Every structure is written in structure tokens, then in C-alpha cells.
Amino acid sequence: MNLQEAVKLVGSIRENLAKVIVGKKEGVDLLLTALLANGHVLLEDVPGTGKTLLAKVLARSLDSSFKRIQFTPDLLPSDLSGINFYNQKTGEFQFRPGPVFTSILLADEINRATPRTQSSLLESMEERQITIDGVTHMLESPFLVIATQNPVDSQGTFPLPEAQLDRFLMRITTGYPSFEEGVHILQRFRESNPLDEAVPVASAADILAAQRLTAAIEISDELLGYIIRITEATRKSSSVRLGASPRASGALLRASQGYALIQGRSYVIPDDIKAVAVAVLAHRLLLSRGLGVREGQAAEIVQQVLREVEVPAEPVAASGKARGE
Incomplete structure (x- = not known):
């Protein structure tokens, strides 16, 4: 295929x-x-x-x-x-x-x-x-x-x-x-x-x-680093007691590849990662006690992380084609 x-x-x-x-x-x-x-x-x-x-x-x-x-x-x-x-x-x-x-x-x-x-x-x-x-x-x-x-x-x-x-x-x-x-x-x-x-x-x-x-959808090393910085940022948030794990990083990678494919691309761009980040990460965050946890708060934290983490300058893979295509 x-x-x-x-x-x-x-x-x-x-x-x-x-x-x-x-x-x-x-x-x-x-x-x-x-x-x-x-x-x-x-x-x-x-x-x-x-x-x-x-x-x-x-x-x-x-x-x-x-x-x-x-x-x-x-x-x-x-x-x-x-x-x-x-x-x-x-x-x-x-x-x-x-x-x-x-x-x-x-x-x-x-x-x-x-x-x-x-x-x-x-x-x-x-x-x-x-x-x-x-x-x-x-x-x-x-x-x-x-x-x-x-x-x-x-x-x-x-x-x-x-x-x-x-x-x-x-x-x-x-x-x-x-x-x-x-x-x-x-x-x-x-x-x-x-x-x-x-x-x-x-x-x-x-x-x-x-x-x-x-x-096999391609993703550049810069975007792999972007994924890691996003998950690391969730662990550093003062509102989070337990942040995203290495499994979450892998999940964000796989989801961004899938999202790129349904958009018709053979490579991942930053918008793919942003589009799936809340759905992939929010339910994995354990919020700090005493915050009065409410519906949607974890999603807001992920959205804040996306606003704060710098996007790589040249994120797209050079070939623009999936391996094995």
C-alpha cells in the first residue's frame, strides 16, 4: 500500500x-x-x-x-x-x-x-x-x-x-x-x-x-526533540504532580505520524503534533493536590505547554517521503 x-x-x-x-x-x-x-x-x-x-x-x-x-x-x-x-x-x-x-x-x-x-x-x-x-x-x-x-x-x-x-x-x-x-x-x-x-x-x-x-511516515530529528521537550515541560509544570512518561512521548510520535497520513502527507510537521497533543497527553497527567481539579484543566495545561515550547525552525524531513513508499 x-x-x-x-x-x-x-x-x-x-x-x-x-x-x-x-x-x-x-x-x-x-x-x-x-x-x-x-x-x-x-x-x-x-x-x-x-x-x-x-x-x-x-x-x-x-x-x-x-x-x-x-x-x-x-x-x-x-x-x-x-x-x-x-x-x-x-x-x-x-x-x-x-x-x-x-x-x-x-x-x-x-x-x-x-x-x-x-x-x-x-x-x-x-x-x-x-x-x-x-x-x-x-x-x-x-x-x-x-x-x-x-x-x-x-x-x-x-x-x-x-x-x-x-x-x-x-x-x-x-x-x-x-x-x-x-x-x-x-x-x-x-x-x-x-x-x-x-x-x-x-x-x-x-x-x-x-x-x-x-x-514509516518520516519525522525529523528536530521534531523528535520537539516531542521530548513537550513531554518534559509537562513534568516541570507546578500544576502537575505526575507528568507525561516516555510511553507518552512514543504515543505522541505515533499519533503525529497517523495524523500526517490522514492529511495526505508522508512526513510530520509541527501542526500534526499540536493537533494530537491534547488528546494524547491530557489524560496521562496527574494534577497536584489542592488545585480543585476540574474538567478540562489537564487539557489547558497541555495547551499552555504548546504555547511555551519553541517550535523547531526547520522541522520537515528533507525527502518528504515515507520509507517504503
Whole structure:
């Protein structure tokens, strides 16, 4: 797959999403970026703003296996991973895979499950495998977790552990639709469900090829240094108790490569890094106690860092082409 083919593929997926999703262009672009960067996504917003619908229509756009888990307080880790059970006919223990054995996993309202159940996804999200009773099982490829959650101040929710949050490449918040978009939504859903119009437009092989191309998108050494300076600046902020980790730096690199590809470029520019920085970094910051932490404060800190960190003078790679293109 070359760059033009990858851009065409992304365009087909975006058109499929547009059949169902009204507006949310920035959120859609970030979701597609995460898909290309082989990263998991956390969709966070108040109930009723289309988080689950966005995840479902993306899943329908890809000709891959898809499973949905509704997270509840009584959900157990084995309900996700599967169990070994004794088969009386064969006299042996047999493994019954759980819903995590899929290509696209929708973890709906993930913060309604207990931290123990939430953390059971750590190995599968990080290593694309899961270990049960000492036996390691490989997951499908590509493997994408799209989790939705309501804000932590919603009743009956459990905040995700920091280690769990760090496994999500991005946290995306789309917000309420505008007045015009609200009217359009009512018109679109008045007589039928447009989700029925979404059809697969990309295979698993297509996505894997696009992900390989994304990893080959060029980025100059100057911009690599720019990424490091951004993450270091989050650690030096007086408002932050725990800043962005080296894993966050790698995530920002991968996301900027994915964003460059969906813009039709074979190289990263500073605007790509800026476009994804809040979604990649904000949910990884642990704010200092006593600040009266409020919604959006971490995002404001990342935006402040972007304003303060100097952009390299000559950031673009000389060749302007992705390796292997």
C-alpha cells in the first residue's frame, strides 16, 4: 500500500462515518488517527452524545470481528478474558475464549466496572495477548479497544487507574452538537437508523498495511526533540504532580505520524503534533493536590505547554517521503 492508497482508504472510512455521525470532524479525525497508529481510544463525554454510536459505526466500516461488552459493577475479569472449564465428555480442561478475543472491542461505559475488572485489560491492550492459568493466548491483529466512559463525577462510576489510562493512545471528547447539527441529527434519525447504511469498506489486511505505512511516515530529528521537550515541560509544570512518561512521548510520535497520513502527507510537521497533543497527553497527567481539579484543566495545561515550547525552525524531513513508499 502506498500513500495515495492509504489516503483513499481513510477517505472511504470517513465517508462511511459521515453517513451516521453528524459533525464531530475533529473527533473523527482523531479516531482515525488512533486506528492508523495502532492505538486504543477512550471516548469520554456525558451520556447521550454519541460515543457508543461512533464506535459502532467505525466497527461496521471495518470488515473485522467485533464484540461489545457492557461494563457493570458486577462484571468479572473472567467475563472479559474467558475461562478454562472441565469438559466431562473429554475428561480435560478446555478454554472458552471471552469477548476480548476479537479485532475490535467496544468496552462500553468502562468506568462503571470495578478497578479490578478495568485492570484486567492491561495485558491485552499493551501486549496484544492475554495469559490465563499460565497459558498465553495471542489476540487478533489488528486489535483495537474503543472504550467509552462518562465523566468521573457521574453517579456510579469508578475512575480508571493511571496505568489503565496510560494504555489508551488518546482520550477524545466531542461535546454537544451545535444547534444546526442537533436539527440535522433529528432529521437523519427521524424515519430510520442510518447505522444500517454503514457497510464494511476496509479489510483487516488493509488496516494492517495502512498501519505499517503510518509507522514509516518520516519525522525529523528536530521534531523528535520537539516531542521530548513537550513531554518534559509537562513534568516541570507546578500544576502537575505526575507528568507525561516516555510511553507518552512514543504515543505522541505515533499519533503525529497517523495524523500526517490522514492529511495526505508522508512526513510530520509541527501542526500534526499540536493537533494530537491534547488528546494524547491530557489524560496521562496527574494534577497536584489542592488545585480543585476540574474538567478540562489537564487539557489547558497541555495547551499552555504548546504555547511555551519553541517550535523547531526547520522541522520537515528533507525527502518528504515515507520509507517504503
